[in-house]
Amino acid sequence: MSAIVLIGLPGAGKTTVGRQLARRLQLPFVDSDQVIEDRLGCTIRAFFEREGEPAFRDLEEAVIDELTRGPACVLSTGGGAVLRPANRRHLRERGRVFYLRAAPEDLFRRLRHDRTRPLLQVADPLRRLRELYAARDPLYRETAHHVVETGRPSVTLLVHRMLAQLELDPSGVAQGSSGDEAPSGPREK
Ligand SMILES: Nc1ncnc2c1ncn2[C@@H]1O[C@H](COP(=O)(O)OP(=O)(O)OP(=O)(O)O)[C@@H](O)[C@H]1O
Numbered sequence: 001m002s003a004i005v006l007i008g009l010p011g012a013g014k015t016t017v018g019r020q021l022a023r024r025l026q027l028p029f030v031d032s033d034q035v036i037e038d039r040l041g042c043t044i045r046a047f048f049e050r051e052g053e054p055a056f057r058d059l060e061e062a063v064i065d066e067l068t069r070g071p072a073c074v075l076s077t078g079g080g081a082v083l084r085p086a087n088r089r090h091l092r093e094r095g096r097v098f099y100l101r102a103a104p105e106d107l108f109r110r111l112r113h114d115r116t117r118p119l120l121q122v123a124d125p126l127r128r129l130r131e132l133y134a135a136r137d138p139l140y141r142e143t144a145h146h147v148v149e150t151g152r153p154s155v156t157l158l159v160h161r162m163l164a165q166l167e168l169d170p171s172g173v174a175q176g177s178s179g180d181e182a183p184s185g186p187r188e189k
């Protein structure tokens with residue numbers, strides 16, 4: 001297994017949960033958004049405004065391809081990483097993918113004072129989150145091996161649950177059906 005991958009909408013907890021999971025597994029934590037910002041030398045938000053979303057998605061696809069071939073790590077991905085079919089394929093085939101699911105209302109509560117998420121700098125961010133959820137939830141489920149409900153549990157409890165899933169099936173790919181197994185989307189393996 002190379003990467004334990006976290007996917008989900010902005011605010012789902014990919015960075016927060018990912019850091020703690022990596023500490024527990026003694027693996028490096030890698031955030032694809034951070035890698036992109038380091039390479040750009042500016043924020044994703046600034047790059048979005050200057051170059052537009054397609055240019056950002058190209059860069060993101062190249063970075064995800066590279067990171068999923070690299071050494072084992074916990075990999076937190078950008079909220080829109082699943083939009084590209086190549087990313088969905090690479091993440092699912094090369095990693096163990098956890099979808100951190102949260103309702104748009106929970107995400108809104110977590111992010112309402114945050115000005116760093118470019119897609120949420122709109123007049124009605126809750127509406128935007130609902131649209132993003134409707135469009136992306138099927139793609140996250142298609143990509144994930146496990147769906148983790150993040151609404152109520154603390155970050156520590158979520159990490160415990162994910163560690164338990166990894167212990168149940170320590171191989172690279174989830175098998176069979178266990179409690180929070182993702183419903184079957186296309187399984188390319
Ligand atoms: N399970 C949780 N319960 C309550 N708050 C949480 C939970 N997970 C994350 N948070 C809080 O929500 C906010 C967003 O979390 P985080 O930055 O980890 O999300 P993200 O998925 O990495 O978002 P992005 O895709 O924008 O990078 C943070 O303030 C974090 O502390």
Ligand SMILES: O=C(O)C1=C[C@@H](O)[C@@H](O)[C@H](O)C1
Nearest residue numbers: 010033044078079080118119
């Ligand atoms: O949801 C999205 O499309 C994005 C989420 C962030 O993590 C960044 O990757 C970027 O701001 C785009």
Ligand SMILES: [Mg+2]
Nearest residue numbers: 014015033076
């Ligand atoms: Mg993050």
